[in-house]
Amino acid sequence: MEAEVLKNTQFIYEVALARLELGALGADAEITNGFRIFNIKKPDSIKTLIDRLAYFKRVGSESTLYSKLITYNQTRSINQYLTHWFYPYKGKFHPQMIRALLNYSQVKPGDLVLDPYMGSGTACLEAQVLGIDSIGVDISPVCNLISKVKTQSVEVLDEIMDESSEIVNKSNGNSIANFGEKNGERLDDAIAKIKNEKVRNFFQVAKLISHSDESRRGRNFNTQFKNNVEKMLVSVKDYQRAIKKHGLKIGKTTIKQGDARELPLDGKSVDAIVTSPPYSIALDYVKNDAHALKALGEDVTKIRDGFIGVRGSNGTKLQLYDGDLKKTYDEMYRVLKPKKVCSIVIGNATFQGQEVKTVELTVDYCQSLGFQLEKNVEKIIFGLYNVMQKENILIFRKE
Numbered sequence: 001m002e003a004e005v006l007k008n009t010q011f012i013y014e015v016a017l018a019r020l021e022l023g024a025l026g027a028d029a030e031i032t033n034g035f036r037i038f039n040i041k042k043p044d045s046i047k048t049l050i051d052r053l054a055y056f057k058r059v060g061s062e063s064t065l066y067s068k069l070i071t072y073n074q075t076r077s078i079n080q081y082l083t084h085w086f087y088p089y090k091g092k093f094h095p096q097m098i099r100a101l102l103n104y105s106q107v108k109p110g111d112l113v114l115d116p117y118m119g120s121g122t123a124c125l126e127a128q129v130l131g132i133d134s135i136g137v138d139i140s141p142v143c144n145l146i147s148k149v150k151t152q153s154v155e156v157l158d159e160i161m162d163e164s165s166e167i168v169n170k171s172n173g174n175s176i177a178n179f180g181e182k183n184g185e186r187l188d189d190a191i192a193k194i195k196n197e198k199v200r201n202f203f204q205v206a207k208l209i210s211h212s213d214e215s216r217r218g219r220n221f222n223t224q225f226k227n228n229v230e231k232m233l234v235s236v237k238d239y240q241r242a243i244k245k246h247g248l249k250i251g252k253t254t255i256k257q258g259d260a261r262e263l264p265l266d267g268k269s270v271d272a273i274v275t276s277p278p279y280s281i282a283l284d285y286v287k288n289d290a291h292a293l294k295a296l297g298e299d300v301t302k303i304r305d306g307f308i309g310v311r312g313s314n315g316t317k318l319q320l321y322d323g324d325l326k327k328t329y330d331e332m333y334r335v336l337k338p339k340k341v342c343s344i345v346i347g348n349a350t351f352q353g354q355e356v357k358t359v360e361l362t363v364d365y366c367q368s369l370g371f372q373l374e375k376n377v378e379k380i381i382f383g384l385y386n387v388m389q390k391e392n393i394l395i396f397r398k399e
């Protein structure tokens with residue numbers, strides 16, 4: 001039987017992950033010469049392959065569920081389907097890669113997946129779509145908010161629709177300065193008055209995206225706000241349609257603002273970890289999201305203390321970064337159940353002209369804790385050429 005990869009599967013690491021997910025889902029496979037078709041020998045269950053595979057378009061003549069889900073997309077980027085596009089967060093995971101790693105981890109409904117550096121919530125949303133429970137932790141209030149909105153808005157779609165026309169009217173001024181003054185009320189007040197937190201968060205994120213559109217792309221805030229609310233609404237409706245049409249049983253998601261060095265979880269309580277630590281040495285997340293943090297009323301100077309990689313002066317930064325990473329690996333080891341998989345996506349960044357060997361540190365330290373390195377897949381990255389050219393997908397198993 002043949003399994004054909006999706007058109008957007010272009011890189012060697014993707015083909016490598018495609019092979020790994022097939023194996024983990026019970027299909028022994030051999031790749032054919034064109035690198036687009038795998039020959040599968042005796043799969044355990046074709047239905048499991050159809051329901052779970054990430055990198056495949058079809059198995060035999062049947063289309064995979066994922067090939068259908070990615071068509072619910074309001075953007076031009078294949079990786080930004082459903083609500084994944086909410087907020088332009090730098091360093092987001094490719095959702096498809098997460099789905100493949102979850103497959104490799106062999107998680108099933110009822111299991112719990114952790115991302116201790118949740119960022120914009122990609123892993124939580126992917127686990128949710130796959131029907132797996134998840135918990136995401138991030139120090140940033142912006143990440144906490146975005147991740148909630150991506151994963152919770154579908155629960156309150158009707159209420160969001162009820163509020164949206166009134167809220168959008170509040171944005172009909174010409175500039176931020178006179179925002180909503182016509183209605184005698186500012187947008188912030190209007191949002192603050194919404195009783196349901198999940199509904200309030202939706203409009204907060206629309207506001208943050210619009211601030212970003214204004215500050216990074218020079219767009220008019222009010223126009224963008226109206227457009228963003230409308231486009232976000234269509235995506236949440238898409239998600240609801242997908243759930244109904246494909247009978248998705250979505251997983252439970254817990255989003256927490258917290259510190260990966262001190263996880264709010266019991267020992268041996270999670271069934272898989274998929275995560276990517278901050279490259280703050282290369283990418284200053286606090287600076288990058290300063291406009292959003294300020295819009296949420298945060299003190300940007302104070303908040304820096306908790307962020308891994310941005311702490312300290314140029315002289316102490318690296319040492320603090322390494323020490324902090326190790327603390328989070330201790331925590332990941334503590335909370336993961338034995339024999340379970342922990343996938344860490346990490347690269348060596350350049351700091352003050354020198355390569356920082358974070359991949360080596362991660363491999364050595366994690367092995368010293370009792371993690372066995374099962375796979376190490378290299379992945380090239382685009383867009384960060386000045387500071388980083390490749391990442392490694394390190395797949396460990398707790399002994």
Ligand SMILES: C[S@@+](CC[C@H](N)C(=O)[O-])C[C@H]1O[C@@H](n2cnc3c(N)ncnc32)[C@H](O)[C@@H]1O
Binds near residue numbers: 121139278
């Ligand atoms: C590479 S990003 C993760 C991006 C994520 N994979 C996504 O798809 O959006 C790393 C994240 O680590 C977070 N972070 C930094 N210090 C942290 C800490 N002490 N505890 C938890 N998260 C932290 C940053 O806020 C950032 O969102």
